[in-house]
Amino acid sequence: MQQHSEDIVQTLKARGLRVTPQRFAVYANLLHRYDHPTAEDILNDLNQDAPTSSQATVYSSLQALREVNLVREVLLEEGVRRYDANVEPHHHFRCKTCGSIADIPWESLSHIDLSRLSSRWKVEGYEVTVHGVCDCCQIEAD
């Protein structure tokens, strides 16, 4: 699901966000990587060659993007807040060795029977976190 610059600009505008170079850069960065980076990861990536965004701006951009539902937070590790431009329902795999996180498409897991849940709750959705060891770490373990 590659997006061109113009698409990104339109997406941001459509959600009522002003398009600034910094905000654009944060969202584009998140769209083009799949490693669920932290705010710091994004900042480092953007400023790799030349400084383009400040820390405060990355944080506020993430917040703005989150508010209009273009970005979501992913919480799978103690005290670590990661971000994801994939806001469609999906599941996650987390490697307990290297801490990497991968997406699991919604269709890859069978639908879950929620009928036995307490009727006291109005259920709106669910998400599965699978844990184990990723391929890289299995190889290294040998």
Added chain:
Amino acid sequence: MQQHSEDIVQTLKARGLRVTPQRFAVYANLLHRYDHPTAEDILNDLNQDAPTSSQATVYSSLQALREVNLVREVLLEEGVRRYDANVEPHHHFRCKTCGSIADIPWESLSHIDLSRLSSRWKVEGYEVTVHGVCDCCQIEAD
């Protein structure tokens, strides 16, 4: 699954932990409540009447208990670390309105078919997070 003082002492010893009043209190507190408290919640609860533990000690007790697998962290909210003395596999429900968290027994959800997952991963387990609105919040919404 109520535990008496003597049981708790034995449990701690069995895991190689020295039994101090503070550590005992942290674990006992966590065993007797089901609201998945934060470190601060526990501290406040313990010091409600008279000061019994310091902040640093609550944190270090939680860490020690976690290392011997008597306590686990529960991460369902942005930037909030909660603790749970239920270390058996189980799922969670989170109310998006009040933020409360409830346990879902393992048997309440159907087993999930993991066969379609990438074979690159060595899967060790999974956990489901269900979200929606709890009964209290549904009533208030009317």
Added chain:
DNA sequence: CTTTGTGCAAACGATTTGCAGGATG
């Protein structure tokens, strides 16, 4: 030209650490 975003530095809250004295096994 009005509104909103940026960057800096200071403030903040939760957690961690160093260390001296105290309790545990």
Added chain:
DNA sequence: CATCCTGCAAATCGTTTGCACAAAG
């Protein structure tokens, strides 16, 4: 009585905020 734990205060880390200036629409 050696080892490990506690409490305090200071340090640290990620995140947020206040404010003057700059850019977007």
